[in-house]
Amino acid sequence: MSVADKPRRGRGRPSGGSGGEDTAALIVGAARAEFAAQGYDGASMRGIARAAGVDPALVHHYFKGKEALFVAAMQLPFNPADVLPTVLAGAAGPDEVADRMIRFIFSIWRDADTRAPFLGLLRSATNSEIGAEMMRSFISTALFARVAEHLPPAPDLGLRINLAAAHIVGVALMRYVVRVEPLASAPEDEVIARVTPAIRGYFSGAGPG
Amino acid sequence: MSVADKPRRGRGRPSGGSGGEDTAALIVGAARAEFAAQGYDGASMRGIARAAGVDPALVHHYFKGKEALFVAAMQLPFNPADVLPTVLAGAAGPDEVADRMIRFIFSIWRDADTRAPFLGLLRSATNSEIGAEMMRSFISTALFARVAEHLPPAPDLGLRINLAAAHIVGVALMRYVVRVEPLASAPEDEVIARVTPAIRGYFSGAGPG
Structure with a gap:
């Protein structure tokens, strides 16, 4: 999963002279x-230009x-549009999608520099309704919808992806940020082995008993 | 689970005249x-008195x-020491402990007033190392250790309780605070039915496959 450990910044922005950098910075500030102010759904390329x-x-x-x-405005370390297809390419089924997503999310949260912007998003979301709105539809459309493309379609797929993501991020938060014991000191492979059945359950759609 | 919905404040503090209230408020401020400054483990009744x-x-x-x-210093709506024994009294086994804990945690997070102080603790924990330290040992000793008393002893019990709690709180956060869809709008009984197998798995100690 080394592809995801340190993705490059600034994808989608061509490198250019300092004039271009200034213009890009101006646009990012407006964005x-x-x-x-508008949330992810409410903002538009046209409104940002204005x-x-x-x-x-x-x-x-x-x-x-x-x-x-x-992605640029929130200083995220990568664009999910670039990285998720690579992370999930050729996954042989829901179990493999589960295994790759667990390792991918842990790889983001394990490293303080990589998790900082995501933790910032989560803080925004817990601090205000507009912060929540800003994050909410981005994670639905940019993250979850892209994971769904690699799983068998089903009416409850969106809900199952929500629950799986909430579980993995909850564990990452308690392990790497709050550092509750014994979770914080447990070997990563053991933690992964223990959460895998639940995440595979959500991704495979084995319903509740 | 109505017992837990609106627990009373200020347990452990006898009601008294305004002089007593002032003294209690002074102590709470120092606490x-x-x-x-010291975290939950580092602080002492003696140091707070000083x-x-x-x-x-x-x-x-x-x-x-x-x-x-x-509990008073963080303005938590109840003391886990008072409430958890009632919530878990007579639970007939790990599955019933799981079911009761899911409903209990959801009942706290569903209501904006009840969740506010817990969300405040979580914010502190994600904002600074000292905030994390303050929360970390309180949840281990006051919450998780008390849940453990109702489950069969095992070397990995602490880790399993950490994972179950991280899962339930992660879902509550995404559902009630970030309000990601479709999780936010799904009927509570459906969400509970879907997370129950994972939480029962952690509490019963059915190891990873």
């Missing part, structure tokens, strides 16, 4: 304000879409 | 500062122990 005082075409020149702009 | 400038016997007069003082 941050728009996402905070707030930045630039032509919408320029926003599209620097950022391939709203998701890439959100 | 808050001591817990923030910080408040009162006799240790007076602290013991108002609060039956460090846990009751922490």
Whole structure:
């Protein structure tokens, strides 16, 4: 899973001279304000261009879409659109999707630098309704919908992905941030082995008994 | 589980005249500062008395122990020492402990007033190392150790309780605070039915496959 450990920053933004950097920074600043004010769903590339005082075409020149702009605005270490397809490529079924997602999420939360922006998002979401709104639809559309593409379609698939993600992130939070014992000191392979049955259960759709 | 929905505040503190209230408030203020500075393990009834400038016997007069003082300092809506034995009384085995804990934790997080102080603790824990330290040993000693008393002893019991709690709290956070869909709008009974197998698995100690 080393592909996911240290993804590069700034995907979707072509490297350029300092003029380009200034323009990109201006757009990112406007985007941050728009996402905070409107939420992820409410913000638009056009509205962000207006707030930045630039032509919408320029926003599209620097950022391939709203998701890439959100990733830049929140300083996330990677764009899920770039990384998740690699993480999940060729997974042979729900069990393998489960195993890869557990290791991928742990790899993000294990490292203080990589988890910091995600922890920042989670803090925003727990501090205010607008913070929650900002995060809510991003994780649904950018993260969960992309995991769903690798699982058999089912009416309850969205709910099962929510529960699996809540479980993995809950464990990562208690292990790496709150550092509750004995969870914090348990070997990672043991923790992974113990959460795997529950996550496979959610991803495979084996319903409650 | 209605017993847990709206527990009374201020247990362990006898009602008294305004002089007593002032003294109690003084002690609680000192306790808050001591817990923030020393963490739950590092703070002591004696140190809190010293910080408040009162006799240790007076602290013991108002609060039956460090846990009751922490509950008052963090403005938690109840003392786990009072409530958990009632919630878990007579549970017929690990499955019933699992079922009761899920409903109990959901009942706390469902209501904005009841969850606010717990969300505050979680925010502290994610904002700083000292915040994490403050919460960490309280939840281990006041919450998890008390759940463990109702489950068959085993070397890995502590780890399994950590994982179960991380799962339930992760789901409560995503459902009631971040309000990710479809989890936020799913009927509570359906969500409970879906997380029950995983939590029963942790509490019963059915190891990973």
